[in-house]
Amino acid sequence: MAANEELIAVAKEFGTPVYVYDANKIKEQYNKLTTAFEHTNAKFFYACKSLTNINILKYMHSLGANLDCVSIQEVKLGLKAGFAPEQIMFTPNCVDFEEIVEGKELNVHINIDNISILERFGNRFGNSYPVCIRLNPHIMAGGNYKISTGHIDSKFGISIHQLRHIERIVKSTGLHVNGLHMHTGSEIKDIGVFLTGLDVMLDVATRFPDIEFIDLGSGFKVPYQETDMETDVKTLGERIAETFDKYEQETGKKPDVWFEPGKYLVSESGDFIVKANVIKHTTATVFVGVNSGFNHLIRPMFYEAYHKIENLSNPHGADRIYTVVGNICETDTFAWDRKIAEVRESDFLVFRNAGAYGFEMSSNFNSRLKPAEVLLLDDKKLLIRKRDTFEDLLKNQVEVL
Ligand SMILES: *Cc1c(COP(=O)(O)O)cnc(C)c1O
Numbered sequence: 001m002a003a004n005e006e007l008i009a010v011a012k013e014f015g016t017p018v019y020v021y022d023a024n025k026i027k028e029q030y031n032k033l034t035t036a037f038e039h040t041n042a043k044f045f046y047a048c049k050s051l052t053n054i055n056i057l058k059y060m061h062s063l064g065a066n067l068d069c070v071s072i073q074e075v076k077l078g079l080k081a082g083f084a085p086e087q088i089m090f091t092p093n094c095v096d097f098e099e100i101v102e103g104k105e106l107n108v109h110i111n112i113d114n115i116s117i118l119e120r121f122g123n124r125f126g127n128s129y130p131v132c133i134r135l136n137p138h139i140m141a142g143g144n145y146k147i148s149t150g151h152i153d154s155k156f157g158i159s160i161h162q163l164r165h166i167e168r169i170v171k172s173t174g175l176h177v178n179g180l181h182m183h184t185g186s187e188i189k190d191i192g193v194f195l196t197g198l199d200v201m202l203d204v205a206t207r208f209p210d211i212e213f214i215d216l217g218s219g220f221k222v223p224y225q226e227t228d229m230e231t232d233v234k235t236l237g238e239r240i241a242e243t244f245d246k247y248e249q250e251t252g253k254k255p256d257v258w259f260e261p262g263k264y265l266v267s268e269s270g271d272f273i274v275k276a277n278v279i280k281h282t283t284a285t286v287f288v289g290v291n292s293g294f295n296h297l298i299r300p301m302f303y304e305a306y307h308k309i310e311n312l313s314n315p316h317g318a319d320r321i322y323t324v325v326g327n328i329c330e331t332d333t334f335a336w337d338r339k340i341a342e343v344r345e346s347d348f349l350v351f352r353n354a355g356a357y358g359f360e361m362s363s364n365f366n367s368r369l370k371p372a373e374v375l376l377l378d379d380k381k382l383l384i385r386k387r388d389t390f391e392d393l394l395k396n397q398v399e400v401l
Contacts (some may be wrong), residue, residue: 002376004312004350007271010354010374010381011312011348013321016275017371018211019359021051023059024376025269026355030063033261036237040244040257045089047218047262048074050356055375055384056266057081068260072099075108089260090216091134091181093156097121104129111181111215113157115165132179132215135160137200139184139193157182160200163376165209177208179258183217184341186263188306191230193219198240198257201246205255212250213256224306224353231264263356270355272297272371273312276347277327285323288343290334293326295365297351297358308352309340317342324349328366359385 002010002022010020024264041298043084045068052074057067058081067078072095078088085107093113094100097120103110104125112118112133121131121353137159146236158166170177180201184193194216205211220231240257248254274290281287311317311326319339326332334351351358362370369388374381 002271004315006376007273007350008312008348013381014372014374014383015275015387016178016348017296018273018379019354019371019373020271020273020336020372020376021056021266022190022269022376024151026059026265027173027266028065029265030065033233033259033264034324036233037240039241039368041254042239043256043258045260046260046265047260049360050076050262051266052077053373053384054081058222072102075103075106079106109179115162115169116157118166118175119169119173122169122175127174130176132181133158133166133177134321135201137184137197137203139183139197160204163204176210178210179213180204180211181215181216183216183260184219186219187221188219189221189230189231191239194236195239195243198243203331206251211255211384213258215258215260217261220258222263222267222353223307225393229281246398268355270353270358272351272354272358274344274349275351276345279343279345286320288324288326290324290349291327293328293332295368296362296371297334297354298361299357300333307334307354309335309341310339310352311341311347312350314341314344364388364393
């Protein structure tokens with residue numbers, strides 16, 4: 001995250017609300033991962049749904065990252081940003097079969113997460129194109145139920161209890177399975193989840209002779225609150241290296257290990273700056289009403305996510321207790337009872353950890369304009385997305401009346 005003076009300068013130059021990303025922090029996180037896994041054959045695929053601005057994709061490419069995509073549009077953005085097809089993993093869920101075929105035609109890695117699709121892919125392409133299979137190992141993981149994907153009710157992946165069925169399809173269609181994948185959720189602090197998952201994946205791998213990689217997905221946690229801990233990737237790296245060494249001794253094989261970090265790479269790099277429009281004293285609380293809402297940052301309302309809020313303009317003001325809300329006609333509370341340095345009307349406030357799933361989940365609800373995005377790179381402040389204009393609201397509307 002950037003220094004406060006720099007953020008104030010961005011707010012003054014580009015206006016608010018504005019998302020600001022610090023390239024240095026992205027690089028720091030990326031380097032932490034590559035260092036932690038230096039004793040493994042690890043590859044990192046940036047889960048770009050967390051933040052897809054083309055400049056962020058290009059920056060990830062320059063760092064040496066690969067790309068994890070969940071829609072064909074993300075795949076096309078990745079190719080446009082300069083990623084080679086073999087650097088792109090396509091992991092769609094519940095998409096039309098033709099979208100998967102399109103991914104195949106673009107030569108990217110295909111990850112299949114449904115029996116019926118596996119069957120159709122096998123019938124159509126046989127062994128002519130390798131696929132990865134997304135398994136659901138049924139490991140409970142993640143910050144909360146909404147962001148957990150490995151549980152029994154999850155729509156993601158093919159249950160490991162359906163392994164026999166998978167094997168039947170592979171055998172009868174001749175499918176070439178080159179990878180196994182799992183992704184059990186987001187904000188996983190317990191590295192045991194990855195290690196247990198890896199044991200399951202390696203066990204399954206013995207049944208498929210051509211496995212080249214095991215993809216452990218992501219869900220690496222970053223601290224949002226003062227008391228939060230980051231996933232201990234260093235220890236995880238050591239343990240995973242040991243597991244693969246042991247597997248190699250036993251089987252003579254050493255598949256690569258892939259990860260798909262989203263939040264871990266971009267969450268902390270991002271700050272979201274807003275302006276305090278009004279201070280409103282009611283009988284029950286003191287509201288700060290800011291020039292934004294869940295149309296710009298929905299995580300607090302959608303996931304009950306905690307984002308640290310600081311007053312950039314009055315950092316040394318006396319601490320006061322506030323309820324921070326947006327200007328949307330809908331209940332849009334960012335935070336209840338939050339201690340913030342005294343807020344005056346027109347102060348700039350900043351939401352921390354706004355890089356992942358911030359701008360990306362924004363909308364034009366209430367016919368408000370989407371914010372601008374700025375990238376801080378080598379002492380430069382680069383505008384990487386213009387703020388919406390009034391014309392943008394009408395862009396795809398067809399005026400027939
Ligand atoms: C969302 C997603 C990720 C990234 O999750 P984070 O919690 O942001 O790291 C990785 N892999 C897949 C398949 C995803 O859908």
